[in-house]
Amino acid sequence: MLVTEYHEVNKAFPPGVADQDLLETCRQLANDLNRARVSxxxxxxxTSMQHDKLQEEAMKRQIQEMDLDQHKEALSQKVRECYVKDQIIQDQGRFLQLVLENAQSKDQLLSSLYTQIEELKALLRKYGDGHLSKKRKL
Structure with a gap:
């Protein structure tokens, strides 16, 4: 297109008639315009490549954000599960504490009964069966 314009200028102003400086200026302007168009x-x-790169980066970032959201949700779910498990463990701990206290209470009761049995045995040995049988006869 520029070459065509250059030839048209040459036709309009033949070298003998046209001012050589003007012709040279036109040539320089045409060359400058050509370089400007190439630039x-x-x-x-x-710009197009940068735009494509930026779009690609934006897509990567969206994918990363989606992955991050999925990881956050998974972690949140794990936290909820751990909370439920902690509650179960605490409930079991309280239950076991009650069982232990109950067992200790029964142990104390059994110890008391054992002591009473031992005292009764001692009384039986001390007074013997004969003393009890005499009282029965009365």
Whole structure:
């Protein structure tokens, strides 16, 4: 397109008629315009590549955020499960404490009964069966 414009300028102003400085200025402007268009194309390509990279990064970030949300939900679920397990363990601990206290109470009762039995045995040995049988006869 620029070459065509250059040739049109040359046709409109033949070298004998046209001012050589003006012709050179036009050539330089055409070259500058050509370079500017090439630079613009390069910039557009770079911009397009950067845009694609940014879109790719945005997609990666969205995927990472989704993964993070899934991990957060999984951790939250685990925390809830641990809380329930802790409650069960605490309830079992309280139950076992009650069972222990009950067993200790029964142990004390059995110890007391054992002591009473031993005292009765001692009384039996001391007074013997004969003393009890005499009282029965009376």
């Amino acid at each position: 613009l194309d390069e910039l557009q390509d770079l």
